[in-house]
Amino acid sequence: MGSLAGHEAGTPSARDVITADGLGIEFYRSRRRKLSLREMALRRENTAPKETFWALKDVSFSVGPGEAVGLVGSNGGGKSTLLKMIAGVLLPDEGSVKVQGGVAPLIELTGGFLGELSARENVLLTAGLHGLDKHEISERFDDIVDFAGPQVRQGLDMPFRHFSSGMQVRLGFALITTLDEPIVLVDEVLAVGDRAFREKCYQRMEDLLSQGRTLFLVSHSEADLRRFCTRGLYLQSGRLVADGPMEDVLEQYNASSA
Amino acid sequence: MFERYSRIWARRAILQTLVRRDLRVRYARSWLGYLWTIIDPLAMALIYFLVFAVIFKRPDAGHKPYFLFLIIGLLPWQWFNASINETARALVAEAKLVRSTNLPRELWVIRAVIAKGIEFLLSLPVLLAFVIFYVIKGDTTLNWRIVLFPVALVLQFILLTGIGLLLAPATVLADDTIRLVRIVLRMLFYGTPIIYTLDKAPDWLQTVLWFNPLSGILELYRAGFFPERIQLAPLLIGASMSVGFLVWGSLSFARMERAVLKEI
Numbered sequence: 001m002g003s004l005a006g007h008e009a010g011t012p013s014a015r016d017v018i019t020a021d022g023l024g025i026e027f028y029r030s031r032r033r034k035l036s037l038r039e040m041a042l043r044r045e046n047t048a049p050k051e052t053f054w055a056l057k058d059v060s061f062s063v064g065p066g067e068a069v070g071l072v073g074s075n076g077g078g079k080s081t082l083l084k085m086i087a088g089v090l091l092p093d094e095g096s097v098k099v100q101g102g103v104a105p106l107i108e109l110t111g112g113f114l115g116e117l118s119a120r121e122n123v124l125l126t127a128g129l130h131g132l133d134k135h136e137i138s139e140r141f142d143d144i145v146d147f148a149g150p151q152v153r154q155g156l157d158m159p160f161r162h163f164s165s166g167m168q169v170r171l172g173f174a175l176i177t178t179l180d181e182p183i184v185l186v187d188e189v190l191a192v193g194d195r196a197f198r199e200k201c202y203q204r205m206e207d208l209l210s211q212g213r214t215l216f217l218v219s220h221s222e223a224d225l226r227r228f229c230t231r232g233l234y235l236q237s238g239r240l241v242a243d244g245p246m247e248d249v250l251e252q253y254n255a256s257s258a
Numbered sequence: 259m260f261e262r263y264s265r266i267w268a269r270r271a272i273l274q275t276l277v278r279r280d281l282r283v284r285y286a287r288s289w290l291g292y293l294w295t296i297i298d299p300l301a302m303a304l305i306y307f308l309v310f311a312v313i314f315k316r317p318d319a320g321h322k323p324y325f326l327f328l329i330i331g332l333l334p335w336q337w338f339n340a341s342i343n344e345t346a347r348a349l350v351a352e353a354k355l356v357r358s359t360n361l362p363r364e365l366w367v368i369r370a371v372i373a374k375g376i377e378f379l380l381s382l383p384v385l386l387a388f389v390i391f392y393v394i395k396g397d398t399t400l401n402w403r404i405v406l407f408p409v410a411l412v413l414q415f416i417l418l419t420g421i422g423l424l425l426a427p428a429t430v431l432a433d434d435t436i437r438l439v440r441i442v443l444r445m446l447f448y449g450t451p452i453i454y455t456l457d458k459a460p461d462w463l464q465t466v467l468w469f470n471p472l473s474g475i476l477e478l479y480r481a482g483f484f485p486e487r488i489q490l491a492p493l494l495i496g497a498s499m500s501v502g503f504l505v506w507g508s509l510s511f512a513r514m515e516r517a518v519l520k521e522i
Contacts, residue, residue, distance in 0.1 A: 027520060088360030091516045103360065111358035116283055128275035129359060 017183060017214050018063040018086060022095030025056050025081060055081045056238045060095070063231075065182070068215040070229030070246055072253045078238040079218045083107065083185050086216060102131070102181035109172030115161030119152065122160050123175060130179055140178045147174035147200065170197060177204050183214045202227070222250055259508050265362045272361060273369055280373035295377045296384045299336050303328040306453050319454045321484040323397045326388050330480050331452035333385060334414060337378035338472065339443055344370040345422025346429050346439050353522045363515055364508070367422040375415060389483060404482025410475050413500045417471050420503030427514035430521050451476055456489060471496040471503070 028051070056078045063069055071079045084090040085097050087105040112126035123144060127137045145153050148170040155163060163171075177184070186205070205228060209215055219225055225232070225246060232249025234242035236256070242249050266273075285291035303325060311317035311324050320327035348366045349356055356366060392398050429435040450472045456464055467473050474496025477488045 025520075084357075087358075089357055090519050093516065105358060105360075108354055108358035111354040114279070114283060117279075121282065125275055125279045129272055129355070129361075131272070133271065 015064055016062040017065050017100045018061075018097070018216075020062070020082075020086075020095070020097040021060050023056055023059040023082075023085065023092050023097055024054055024094030025085065025090060026052050026093045027055050028052050054238050056085070056092075056235075058095075059235075059238075059240045061233060061240065061243055063214060063216075065214055066209075066212045067231055068209055068229045069217070070225040070232045070249075071216065071218045071235060072225065072232055072249060073235035074257060076237075077235040079235055080107075080187055081238075082235065083187050083216060083218055086183075087185055099183065101183060102179075103183045103185055104130075104176050104179040104181035106173065106176050106184065106186045109176065110168045111172075113160050113168065113172065115159065117160055118157045119160050119163065119171060120156045123171065126175060130176070132179070144171070144174045144178055147178075147204070149197070166194065166197075173201060173204075177208065181213075183216065184208055185216045187218045188220070225250065259505075259512070262362060262364065262508070262512065266364055266368070269361060269365060273365055273372070276365065276369040277373045277376065280369065281376060284373075284377075292380065296381050299329065299332040299381065300384065302332050306332075310453060319458060321455060321480065321486055323392050326392050326398065326483065327455075327480070328453060329385055329388055330483060331450075331476055333378060333381055334410070334476065334479055335447065335450065335452050335472075336381070337374055337414065338418065339447075340377070341371050341374040341418045342421060342425070342439060342443060344374060345418070346425040346436055348422065348426045349430050349518060349522060350426075356519075356522055363518070364423060364511060367426050367511075368419055371415060371418045371422055375411075375418075398483060399485070401482055401485065403488075406478040406481045410478035413471075413475050413478070413497055416504050417475070417500035420500065420505070420507035423507030423511040424503070427511060427518045430518045431514070446470070446472075455486075456492060468492040468495045469499070471499040475500075 059078075059082065071082065073079050081090065083105075084107065085092060086099060087103050087107060088099070089105070089107075112129050113122045114125075117125070123141065124137055127140070127144075128134075132140070145156065148167070152163070152167050152171055155167070160168070184205075205215070209228065215228060217225065217228055229246045232242070232244060232246040232253075233240060234249050234253050241256075242252050306328050307325050310319050317324040320331075345367050348370045349363070352366055356363065389398075389400070393400065425435065425439060449467070450470055451459075451467060456467055456473060456477070459467060468491050470492075474492040474494070477493055477496075481488050
């Protein structure tokens with residue numbers, strides 16, 4: 001850890017909503033981890049190189065409620081991997097990450113949507129997948145569609161695959177951000193949409209923060225990071241090298257990557 | 259294992275959502291959707307009837323009436339076949355959703371079994387129609403053992419879930435699983451007493467067939483519609499194998515989960 005260590009880290013308290021302890025995950029370097037059945041049958045003689053690397057290693061930190069944390073680091077540093085582990089869609093090989101309360105993951109926004117169904121059906125079904133009951137969905141349906149914009153409303157009964165990718169993402173963003181989950185994970189999605197919509201997204205994110213949600217943001221945009229985050233985590237080749245005020249962490253990142 | 263299942267139970271509302279989504283997709287594309295669920299087994303029944311009863315003149319391969327016998331075997335087989343194909347691909351096909359939602363991953367398998375199971379239930383009116391037809395004609399009578407029908411259904415559900423939990427991660431980790439599954443299924447069709455009864459096979463083969471869990475399950479499905487005695491051995495073996503598959507599948511699924519999530 002650099003000179004900025006010490007901020008919050010190492011002093012976990014009962015109030016913390018995210019606690020990572022010695023988190024590590026190991027990946028195969030070659031894309032061909034996949035064995036063919038022939039190889040499995042022949043005593044696992046995998047012809048691909050067995051070299052592995054740790055996408056994350058020994059990562060420990062804790063985040064209190066209402067904190068806004070920005071993750072920085074160059075490509076391949078482990079930012080998205082960390083986000084996915086907090087979201088629970090990747091499981092650690094070492095250590096643990098504990099999350100109090102639910103997570104609203106703005107990771108694969110259109111992941112739950114099916115091209116053949118109409119946008120309306122998609123919203124109903126995907127909201128259900130994220131844990132909203134019928135009553136909550138009908139209460140929020142109009143909000144979601146309004147936020148996604150008039151074009152989306154016009155096409156509500158059209159098959160979803162006829163939507164432009166921008167419209168698809170809008171609907172996804174609108175849906176996930178209406179969830180009540182106390183933790184919001186954002187992975188680069190702010191880069192999508194036109195300028196007007198981006199402004200709306202910013203507004204929505206600020207609303208979420210002011211409601212006391214905990215935010216975890218991955219971004220390469222310093223402006224975004226400065227705007228939303230008070231605390232920064234800097235990941236370098238899977239290790240946590242800095243944890244401190246956003247401004248300081250950005251400075252350290254810029255200094256080391258320059 | 260029980261902890262995992264209580265988590266799944268807690269998310270049963272989501273399971274319902276997923277199943278409804280599956281059925282909606284299946285029936286949204288064409289109004290023929292429902293017809294397809296029943297045309298397939300009917301067509302197959304007709305073919306086997308023509309081949310065995312008309313051409314080979316051996317309608318005694320199964321119980322009488324042979325056509326009814328065929329339908330009662332083919333409908334559950336269709337569920338079995340479709341469910342295995344679907345569960346093998348359950349994680350791969352929904353990769354995006356698996357990657358973006360933190361649900362108990364077993365749900366993706368169970369939902370496919372249930373969705374195909376509902377299609378099976380929806381095809382039962384066809385069976386009912388033929389039963390009424392043959393009863394009125396006086397070719398067969400119903401008996402109290404019809405209460406075993408739901409038992410068979412539960413056992414088949416358990417069996418399919420177990421096998422699905424084994425296959426879904428295997429497909430993620432090795433692409434060619436699907437091909438193997440297809441070949442095995444095709445062979446298994448003839449290795450299952452669907453177009454013939456167990457006791458038509460020579461003794462040594464019968465013993466082998468007992469270890470096909472579907473043998474016992476099909477005996478249960480048929481019991482209420484035919485007067486013939488049911489064999490106990492395949493029943494007991496089938497029931498324990500179904501439960502065994504579920505336990506094996508659950509344990510293996512939990513062990514593979516970490517690797518699967520990395521690959522998907």
